[in-house]
Amino acid sequence: MLVSKSQILASRVLVVGDVMLDRYWYGAVERISPEAPVPVVRINREEERNGGAANVAYNVVTLGAKASLLTVVGDDEASHKLEALVAKTGIQPHFGRDTDLKTTVKLRVIGRQQQLLRLDFENTPKNEILASQTATFEALLPEHDVILFSDYGKGGLAHVSNMINCAKAQGKPILIDPKGSDYSRYQKANVITPNRAELQQVIGSWNSEEELRIKAHNLRTALHLDALLLTRSEEGMSLFDELGDLHVSAQAREVFDVTGAGDTVIATMATLVGAGMTLRQALPIANRAGGLVVGKFGTATVSYEELFA
Ligand SMILES: Nc1ncnc2c1ncn2[C@@H]1O[C@H](COP(=O)(O)OP(=O)(O)OP(=O)(O)O)[C@@H](O)[C@H]1O
Numbered sequence: 001m002l003v004s005k006s007q008i009l010a011s012r013v014l015v016v017g018d019v020m021l022d023r024y025w026y027g028a029v030e031r032i033s034p035e036a037p038v039p040v041v042r043i044n045r046e047e048e049r050n051g052g053a054a055n056v057a058y059n060v061v062t063l064g065a066k067a068s069l070l071t072v073v074g075d076d077e078a079s080h081k082l083e084a085l086v087a088k089t090g091i092q093p094h095f096g097r098d099t100d101l102k103t104t105v106k107l108r109v110i111g112r113q114q115q116l117l118r119l120d121f122e123n124t125p126k127n128e129i130l131a132s133q134t135a136t137f138e139a140l141l142p143e144h145d146v147i148l149f150s151d152y153g154k155g156g157l158a159h160v161s162n163m164i165n166c167a168k169a170q171g172k173p174i175l176i177d178p179k180g181s182d183y184s185r186y187q188k189a190n191v192i193t194p195n196r197a198e199l200q201q202v203i204g205s206w207n208s209e210e211e212l213r214i215k216a217h218n219l220r221t222a223l224h225l226d227a228l229l230l231t232r233s234e235e236g237m238s239l240f241d242e243l244g245d246l247h248v249s250a251q252a253r254e255v256f257d258v259t260g261a262g263d264t265v266i267a268t269m270a271t272l273v274g275a276g277m278t279l280r281q282a283l284p285i286a287n288r289a290g291g292l293v294v295g296k297f298g299t300a301t302v303s304y305e306e307l308f309a
């Protein structure tokens, strides 16, 4: 191996971004509502999971490394649930509270083995509270080896450009899972990890690998990034950097649940970079982690033992 197990376990990742509570309501469907042509679901089981940046941080700790999580939540039932979930994982939480904020919740209603409806609860955090997090961020920087921004487009990363500059000044590697159509705020990060749809939103579609290569390198240069890592679902992933491009094929096995694979990939990349690996060295291992996690039902994390078995 390129770095030792103890180096990986000692890796300290600071995760900053939008957290959410993933909530699942399971129930029985026995009749159609008399009020409207919709099924009536009698809920008999409830499940909650760390979502968004909290899931990313969770992936770091299940690998055995250390994660801190800097984010803003509301002061509602969902935020307390999420805090309790996070507390159980070993993640070091740094939760800012915005009393006006509705903590992001994605509620899935599942009946007869299928998702019937998803309800999203969310709004954008207040700027003053976000701004106050920049000071916390600076204070946390020295105790971490690598910085991971998990942008779910909920507004929690309004100050990401400032934070990138601070982290750069301290020589910390920066990885970003981007969102939206304006990537200029990610300038000077080490690497961004869009999926196909996210990248397309920024560079347009491509008709060949050659066209993708050109567009990816143009974006990388324009944003002063060391690298761009495109995650390509069943096509694996491609890293575009100053040496050219490096492609790894998906570890195609049985696929059960693809959600959260992107979180696992960036969490693994960050952990390994924090342990001293280069992006090119970490790439195939993160790809293996993505391949493992899509083969699992429910759990969206991978352990050190599974990954290095
Ligand atoms: N269908 C699949 N078959 C094999 N590997 C997959 C599949 N889907 C995802 N992967 C693995 O997971 C990685 C990340 O997946 P993907 O590109 O779908 O990320 P994503 O869209 O950001 O995921 P999400 O946002 O749901 O977390 C891929 O690069 C690949 O290694």
Ligand SMILES: [Mg+2]
Pocket: 177, 195, 262, 263
């Ligand atoms: Mg993603």
